[in-house]
Amino acid sequence: MNWVNESIIQELSCWVLMHETLCLQLAAACWITGFGNSVWLSTLTLQLPLCDPYVIDHFLCEVPALLKLSCVDTTANEGELFLVSVLFHLIPLTLILTSYAFIGRAVMRIQSAEGRQKAFGTCGSHLIVVSLFYGTATSMYLQPPSPSSKDRGKTVSLFYGIIAPMLNPLIYTLRNKEVKEAFKRLVARVFLIK
Template structure:
């Protein structure tokens, strides 16, 4: 039995990604839509990174974390969307075993990093609003760098565990993944072995990597809102709320679909629903982040106008 398992595993050289619709007209429409979303995401997030780099007024912990988030979002969509676009015009839609494992690992690293970053950004807002006089001490450059290093360490460790325990399983066929990229739940459905341990592992890691950061975010905002309501000035309360509104919006968009995807029982697997959820927290969330932050953020808009005026008058 062990030799058969090894033989089955070694015989898997590639998977087929079914993606979305196989109809030509629908496929071309989706190709144009996703290409536009992808390019807009790169431009929008790249613009935020550039503005934060060029404007010295944005060299604060809040915007440091925002620039890291934008870089993560650009990498996040690049891990999945180009492969999806190629598969829409390539009838074979194949991906090698190694490329599938690499895509899964990188996607998980970036996804977990985004979860932890949202928690760090919530803590940053908590310190800024609840302890404004000690903000620069509590959020010093060294502390911010340490937070980012811890964020990436957690991300790499979590992604490595999930990827190894998923890809070590025997896959005996069929090799058709009903998804647009190699996501853990979709790949596990092809394993010709008992995946109950993987389901439990996914739930445990989902609890640690999704619910723990989300709990920290909720706790931060409980203290934040309590502090805001103690502000006597209506203008002051409005300003404090505006600095948090963007973060609350993107957290809701990201965490909702991600929790449904990674913390539901394996028996609830629905490929069509999962593709839509993954599309939302991977592509749509990364697309909307720069729009939400730029439209609701006075500092970002002022930096854009200032740099644009400098470029046009030069």
């Protein structure tokens, strides 16, 4: 019974800390900084003179791919892209991992093994999604330039732009018992037919 009361108190304290105004402010800050970053980097990149052929050797029209088309030295643009990548990739990833370290420490204090397992299951799926996104995005934007990085950049870009978002629903829904059972039946049926 003590655990239930403690759980209710924690939920109420979280509700008090995370009120609607703060939530809206955080969402607005994310949208404004993301939009501002896009406009800033796009403006700097589109001011560069381009060389023939005007063919982007990439899946997406991203800043690193556009910088390779330029006829002038792009060191300053690459430096700004690196700084922005550190700001928008490494700092949030560090904050997320730090907060999960605190969460892990709090979960370890839960007395019941079932409670700990449930908490780690919830955190585990989120950490997988975070790792997929931040791992691939960080390697895409913070990789040192090399002759082989051109094709690797395409693969990583494809992974973080298409594959990782497609895996998100699967990762989150596999925590649901009914979905797990349906997935097991599907896998069994596929392997029995073949």
